[in-house]
Amino acid sequence: MTPQETVERALALPGADDRVVIVDEGSSANLRFAGNTLTTNGVARSARLTVISISGAGVGVVSRSAVRPDQLADVVAAADQAARDAQPSEDARPLVEGFVQADWEVPAEPTSIEVFSAFAPALGEAFATAEASGRKLYGFAEHLVNSVFVGTSGGLRRRYDQPTGRLELNAKSPDMTRSAWAGVATKDFTDVDVAALDGTLARRLDWAKRRVDLPAGRYETILPPGAVSDLMIYLYWSAGARDAADGRTVFAKPGGGTRVGDQLSSTPIQLFSDPRHPGVECVNFAVAHTSGREQSVFDNGLPLDHTNWISDGTLANLIQTRHSAELTGLNTTPQIDNLIMESATGSGTLEDMIANTERGLLLTCLWYIREVDPQSLLLTGLTRDGVYLVEHGEVVGEVNNFRFNESPVDLLGRLTQVGTSEQTLPREWNDYFTRAIMPPIRVPDFNMSTVSQAN
Amino acid sequence: MRQIDPDFLALPLRRLADAALNRARELGAEYAAFRVERVRAETLRLFDARLEGSIDADDLGFAVRVVKNGTWGFAAGIALTPEAAVAVAEQAVQVAEVSAPINREPVELAPEPVYADVTWVSAYDVDPFDVPLREKVELLGEWSGGLLGQVDHVSASLMQVKEQKFYADSAGTVTTQQRVRVHPQLTAMKGDGERFDDMRTLAPPVGRGYEYLTGTGWDFPAELATLPALLAEKLAAPSVESGKYDLVVDPSNLWLTIHESIGHATELDRALGYEAAYAGTSFATFDQLGELTYGSKIMNVTGDRTAEHGLATVGWDDEGVRAQSFDIVTDGTLTGYQLDRRMALLKGFGRSNGCAFADSPGHPPIQRMANVSLRPAEGGPSTDELIAGVENGIYVLGDKSWSIDMQRYNFQFTGQRFYRISGGKLAGQLRDVAYQATTTDFWRSMDAVGGPQTYVLGGAFNCGKGQPGQVAPVSHGCPAARFRNVRILNTVQEGGK
Numbered sequence: 019m020t021p022q023e024t025v026e027r028a029l030a031l032p033g034a035d036d037r038v039v040i041v042d043e044g045s046s047a048n049l050r051f052a053g054n055t056l057t058t059n060g061v062a063r064s065a066r067l068t069v070i071s072i073s074g075a076g077v078g079v080v081s082r083s084a085v086r087p088d089q090l091a092d093v094v095a096a097a098d099q100a101a102r103d104a105q106p107s108e109d110a111r112p113l114v115e116g117f118v119q120a121d122w123e124v125p126a127e128p129t130s131i132e133v134f135s136a137f138a139p140a141l142g143e144a145f146a147t148a149e150a151s152g153r154k155l156y157g158f159a160e161h162l163v164n165s166v167f168v169g170t171s172g173g174l175r176r177r178y179d180q181p182t183g184r185l186e187l188n189a190k191s192p193d194m195t196r197s198a199w200a201g202v203a204t205k206d207f208t209d210v211d212v213a214a215l216d217g218t219l220a221r222r223l224d225w226a227k228r229r230v231d232l233p234a235g236r237y238e239t240i241l242p243p244g245a246v247s248d249l250m251i252y253l254y255w256s257a258g259a260r261d262a263a264d265g266r267t268v269f270a271k272p273g274g275g276t277r278v279g280d281q282l283s284s285t286p287i288q289l290f291s292d293p294r295h296p297g298v299e300c301v302n303f304a305v306a307h308t309s310g311r312e313q314s315v316f317d318n319g320l321p322l323d324h325t326n327w328i329s330d331g332t333l334a335n336l337i338q339t340r341h342s343a344e345l346t347g348l349n350t351t352p353q354i355d356n357l358i359m360e361s362a363t364g365s366g367t368l369e370d371m372i373a374n375t376e377r378g379l380l381l382t383c384l385w386y387i388r389e390v391d392p393q394s395l396l397l398t399g400l401t402r403d404g405v406y407l408v409e410h411g412e413v414v415g416e417v418n419n420f421r422f423n424e425s426p427v428d429l430l431g432r433l434t435q436v437g438t439s440e441q442t443l444p445r446e447w448n449d450y451f452t453r454a455i456m457p458p459i460r461v462p463d464f465n466m467s468t469v470s471q472a473n
Numbered sequence: 474m475r476q477i478d479p480d481f482l483a484l485p486l487r488r489l490a491d492a493a494l495n496r497a498r499e500l501g502a503e504y505a506a507f508r509v510e511r512v513r514a515e516t517l518r519l520f521d522a523r524l525e526g527s528i529d530a531d532d533l534g535f536a537v538r539v540v541k542n543g544t545w546g547f548a549a550g551i552a553l554t555p556e557a558a559v560a561v562a563e564q565a566v567q568v569a570e571v572s573a574p575i576n577r578e579p580v581e582l583a584p585e586p587v588y589a590d591v592t593w594v595s596a597y598d599v600d601p602f603d604v605p606l607r608e609k610v611e612l613l614g615e616w617s618g619g620l621l622g623q624v625d626h627v628s629a630s631l632m633q634v635k636e637q638k639f640y641a642d643s644a645g646t647v648t649t650q651q652r653v654r655v656h657p658q659l660t661a662m663k664g665d666g667e668r669f670d671d672m673r674t675l676a677p678p679v680g681r682g683y684e685y686l687t688g689t690g691w692d693f694p695a696e697l698a699t700l701p702a703l704l705a706e707k708l709a710a711p712s713v714e715s716g717k718y719d720l721v722v723d724p725s726n727l728w729l730t731i732h733e734s735i736g737h738a739t740e741l742d743r744a745l746g747y748e749a750a751y752a753g754t755s756f757a758t759f760d761q762l763g764e765l766t767y768g769s770k771i772m773n774v775t776g777d778r779t780a781e782h783g784l785a786t787v788g789w790d791d792e793g794v795r796a797q798s799f800d801i802v803t804d805g806t807l808t809g810y811q812l813d814r815r816m817a818l819l820k821g822f823g824r825s826n827g828c829a830f831a832d833s834p835g836h837p838p839i840q841r842m843a844n845v846s847l848r849p850a851e852g853g854p855s856t857d858e859l860i861a862g863v864e865n866g867i868y869v870l871g872d873k874s875w876s877i878d879m880q881r882y883n884f885q886f887t888g889q890r891f892y893r894i895s896g897g898k899l900a901g902q903l904r905d906v907a908y909q910a911t912t913t914d915f916w917r918s919m920d921a922v923g924g925p926q927t928y929v930l931g932g933a934f935n936c937g938k939g940q941p942g943q944v945a946p947v948s949h950g951c952p953a954a955r956f957r958n959v960r961i962l963n964t965v966q967e968g969g970k
Contacts, residue, residue: 046835046941048940048941049572049575050940051575052746052747052748052749052750053578053746054577055575055576055577055578056544056545056572056575056576056577057545057578057747058545058547058837058839059545059546059547059568059569059571059572060546060547060548060549060568060836060837060941061547061548061549061564061568062536062548062549062550062835062836063549063550063551063835064532064534064551064835065551066530066532068528068530079526079527079528079529080528080529080530081528081529081530081531082530082531082533083531083532083533083534083551084533084534084551084552084553096529100527100529100606103605103606103607104524104527104606104607104610105523105524105610107524108523131564131567131568131571134571138571138572138574138575139574141575142574142575145575145577154746156746156749156750157750158750158751158940160940160941186750186751186940187750188749188750190749194746194749194754197749199750264625264626264662265625265664265669266626266662266669266671270669272666272667273666307528308516308526308527308528309525309526310518310525310526311520311525315526385878385879386876386877386878386879387876388874388875388876389874390874390885390887390907390964390967390968391905391964391965391968393668393669394965394968394970396964396967396968398874398876398885398907399876400876400878400879400883402878402879419878421876421878421883421885421909423885423962423964423967423968424968425968428968428969449937449940449941449942465967465969467885467909467962467967468883468909468960469883470878470882470883471756471878471880471882471883471911472753472756472878472879472880472881472882472883473880
């Protein structure tokens, strides 16, 4: 049974007033390595049917994997029954108006271990080069293809095929005291130059041969695009309109309402999502398997378009469903699976920013980021895999790691330089979010709260 | 004791296993393991006593893992037919062959007795999936409604999981297991015009059934009745003055500190560098086994996969190893690690202590955490007696924010409630508190461990590790304990305000 047939058959069964049927077909291939050798690997397939039944304003959701044709009616009946038993849903709205996407009937194309046919030998060569040069390589390469098919009893038929690839490459000295990291997002691994990445890491391990111990404190700090992405993604995830309207987050206005319209930064920052943005294309309609604070099953199929979250430094929109948009009187702006940050006045590469630094720290990435206070969005976490001291425009050595305590919202108001944006791989969040375009930024007083002994 | 559900046993488990294992042998695999797994999970969420969303989902599939020419190969499939099992076995062998040129460490596994056909079911009374959704929503709605009016908002959630596994390997072990876990949580929220804060129930997730919500193992109505007043006191509480304080830490907070600073630090795969690029390594390196002073002499920590109602408790692990209990820290010294079969043989342990786990049919088993627990002191003090021994300190309850570095040295935790201790007595709540320390400094500063009467099994459903990422449920038992001279931060000041 093809995903499209599953959708049609589930919708055709008698029962509920309305239904939304989602089929997710996934395939994956991965290689993991440590100490210049492979450690684990695998390929996997998945197929999940989610039936969302609507009875009056009641909703029932049942999701099952590997459903056979003879089991389909049972899954639908279970969802129908759950809908009849449910309380009325406050996010109930008419289903999104139907149309059939032109490529609806095209079969899904899975990935396989063959996606690494050129990459794996190159990785093997990198292992040999690293071993000969006294470096150990660690990391992970993964390729996923997820195809989602959404159909509704209102006639909507939409699908999207999402390839997602990522490579994390970590080089360490044999005694594990020096460490450097690089990561790339890719659609198919044909554009991954593992030798070049290894060369970059080798240079950074050389930087780390001179060690400079610094105490905790506030430092002028250059954050590369990857580190910026991890902070901005957390800001984005915290931008739910309902939580803001309820007073729970940094985007709540004291006394009630949201901070939409507030200036967060005097720098003309743009933070936006766009499912058609080149290089980070992603699903261009809403997909919700269950309702929650920031998504509604009734919005399934809703078109997604360019959405500004911060425009010229001012908070422009929050993550909304149609229901929460009505409650807050703001735009319907659902979450989108990519994030882009730019500045109209931003220019210069990371190297340019290093060259223009009298004395400061250069980070590689941030790690174990957790929220300390939702009211200020204070986050804590660690620096990782290379904190470098920059003096007179050059990297002069490696500094110890730190625990930081910082709010990304507060940082937007304090940054003094924004460079040119580029596609990057978030280090902390790439299990969940890989499509990001971010600039390097300079912060004059990044709060390094305490020293971490970790290498 | 409950039985494994007939509908899982009705799947063609042995037929698929035979097909996959025979094919793997034909293709020259030195070792092969076959696993069918069904994980059913239902989550419901309410906000202000109204159902916000629910989903009843399962994940059913199978996996074949082989060792061919000393290299792992793993593949997973979803169609439960002998033909698909054969095809996935062939894929697993192919993955091993493709990977062999970049593998320089031949895989060998520690021996384990064969368990020919064994069954295990966790300790629970009421299968939560036998309880109608409406009944669960009504109960959470009733609990939430009881708080509304006293607080501004209430969120409530209930996660329920039933995990069924069938495992068969080329040595002849065949295990069939089923376990159940539940996690109810309620959070009360309130603002006073200037500040907004929340407070969550301290009830831990447990390896029990629906009876946990109806009076067995926790008194939810009693805990909920205390939340509005506690939250009101927290909102009005003074902000903490940063500095060094003595701490008395309740099990509802200490379990997470144990998890992060002991549980992960004593995973041998981490200590050997196999997680170096992701989860990280460990300060507790293998060369320090038997030598490292982890904590004070009163610190005794065990790992086990046998504790009743423990979230990491099983009969056999996902490599067919019998569940065990073992020492990790003895009288303050590092004495053990958590192992899987490969790590055990690699470092000469002779036998794995049964810590292999895969979170779904689509993922291979990796070394995951046992229930790592701090032993209480026989005849030891009550929490009040621990507090009585503090002149100027803070009593910490409930977990909230947590973060620790990639070698498990430097950590920072917040909590649900912090009380000032003055002259051996509680003197009201404090706000904006976080404690920050280095693992060994913290555990070496522990000068008193509570008695068994203070012991609680805490835990989480969602411990993350590995790439591709896997989540594992795990419990940590501990008594209340006292720590001297710990750094306290004011989180508002940390934010630069």
